[in-house]
Amino acid sequence: MRSVVRLRTRAGRLPVADDGGGGVLSELADSRERARAALPREVWDYYEAGSGDEVTLGEAEAAWRDFRLRPRVLQDVSRVDLATRLLGTVAASPFVVAPMAFHALAHPDGECATVRGAGDAGCLTVVSTRASRTLEDIGAAATGPWWFQAYLMRDRGLTEALVRRAAAAGARAVVLTVDTPYVGRKGRVSGVRIAVRDDQYLVNLAQHLVPGAVAREAAEQDPSMTPDTIGRLAEVSGLPVVVKGVLRGDEAARCVEAGAAGVVVSTHGGRQLDRVVPSAHALPDVLEGVGGRVPVLVDGGIRSGTDALVALALGADAVLVGRPVLWALAAGGAEGVREVLHGLAEDLRHVMAVAGAARPDALDRSMVTTA
Numbered sequence: 001m002r003s004v005v006r007l008r009t010r011a012g013r014l015p016v017a018d019d020g021g022g023g024v025l026s027e028l029a030d031s032r033e034r035a036r037a038a039l040p041r042e043v044w045d046y047y048e049a050g051s052g053d054e055v056t057l058g059e060a061e062a063a064w065r066d067f068r069l070r071p072r073v074l075q076d077v078s079r080v081d082l083a084t085r086l087l088g089t090v091a092a093s094p095f096v097v098a099p100m101a102f103h104a105l106a107h108p109d110g111e112c113a114t115v116r117g118a119g120d121a122g123c124l125t126v127v128s129t130r131a132s133r134t135l136e137d138i139g140a141a142a143t144g145p146w147w148f149q150a151y152l153m154r155d156r157g158l159t160e161a162l163v164r165r166a167a168a169a170g171a172r173a174v175v176l177t178v179d180t181p182y183v184g185r186k187g188r189v190s191g192v193r194i195a196v197r198d199d200q201y202l203v204n205l206a207q208h209l210v211p212g213a214v215a216r217e218a219a220e221q222d223p224s225m226t227p228d229t230i231g232r233l234a235e236v237s238g239l240p241v242v243v244k245g246v247l248r249g250d251e252a253a254r255c256v257e258a259g260a261a262g263v264v265v266s267t268h269g270g271r272q273l274d275r276v277v278p279s280a281h282a283l284p285d286v287l288e289g290v291g292g293r294v295p296v297l298v299d300g301g302i303r304s305g306t307d308a309l310v311a312l313a314l315g316a317d318a319v320l321v322g323r324p325v326l327w328a329l330a331a332g333g334a335e336g337v338r339e340v341l342h343g344l345a346e347d348l349r350h351v352m353a354v355a356g357a358a359r360p361d362a363l364d365r366s367m368v369t370t371a
């Protein structure tokens with residue numbers, strides 16, 4: 001006679017055994033394939049592309065596997081609490097949705113579906129300047145906290161208007177992306193025109209453009225940006241400003257000294273300068289430069305709870321996830337986004353327990369070593 005054991009997971013409690021499934025990696029692979037089938041070829045390529053020879057893109061995921069764990073034992077891990085506090089924003093897990101352009105290419109509800117799905121998973125979302133829904137609609141749809149990602153545009157008044165509106169719509173921080181003085185050249189999509197309707201491309205900008213301005217030029221990144229932009233955007237928005245796209249400790253220190261409330265270690269998903277050091281390898285240097293003064297987040301190739309575990313043990317406060325959220329959005333809308341973030345959180349909960357850490361702050365640098 002076979003006995004059937006039903007697995008039940010209460011909040012924070014772990015199932016006693018593996019669910020027999022293929023785990024979060026196979027769920028992500030499945031969602032990726034469903035997105036590939038659902039999306040027009042040029043949109044798929046736009047989401048997947050990296051710059052140059054795609055060396056950085058290709059190394060991002062593998063770089064997290066260069067670390068090995070040194071688990072603790074005899075810890076009470078009967079409950080694992082993933083709650084994460086970032087600049088006064090409280091989230092249920094350290095997984096954050098990375099800012100990405102044009103979610104309406106993946107799903108008709110665009111960013112409104114993303115913030116709803118992420119909020120339902122208890123996660124923070126960072127909404128891109130290039131969002132395809134208005135900040136007001138996104139703020140109204142949000143079921144959880146969100147931050148606004150700003151580019152400093154050639155028409156600086158545009159950026160200032162956007163951060164003011166984002167604050168009024170409910171954003172709790174500004175994330176200033178600094179690795180994009182010019183947009184990286186992506187061979188995979190060079191010369192390919194993606195049908196982004198003007199009302200989606202300019203949805204948050206149209207109302208601020210002075211008559212006669214060439215909208216797309218005014219909205220290009222300003223390549224003359226310097227650190228004083230950090231203080232300026234904090235003043236205009238009344239919000240903390242987190243700087244995204246830093247790969248060196250000395251540059252991170254410069255940002256903190258200019259008033260940054262946080263730093264995101266990022267290669268922009270391998271879409272800016274090709275052959276930069278992978279985020280996983282840049283993280284320790286940035287943490288040293290920051291010296292605990294402000295939170296440090298990291299993104300690029302995070303695809304499992306173990307990747308996040310390595311990042312948190314090295315000292316990151318949270319991890320951003322990019323493409324997997326777009327795959328989930330394309331394949332399953334808001335529910336798909338909720339599921340992928342929930343799946344990643346459950347995977348992290350499991351590996352943290354097995355590593356002997358009941359909370360993110362129980363992880364530390366001694367728990368990870370280079371392979």
Ligand SMILES: Cc1cc2nc3c(=O)[nH]c(=O)nc-3n(C[C@H](O)[C@H](O)[C@H](O)COP(=O)(O)O)c2cc1C
Pocket residue numbers: 046047048060098099100101128129130149177244266267268269270271299300301302320321322323324
């Ligand atoms: C299609 C796409 C669009 C993106 N758009 C933006 C953006 O508008 N602003 C920004 O700061 N980063 C943008 N990024 C970079 C992401 O925020 C993030 O750094 C990166 O995707 C993380 O890597 P991952 O996709 O491997 O998780 C974009 C990335 C992708 C894939």
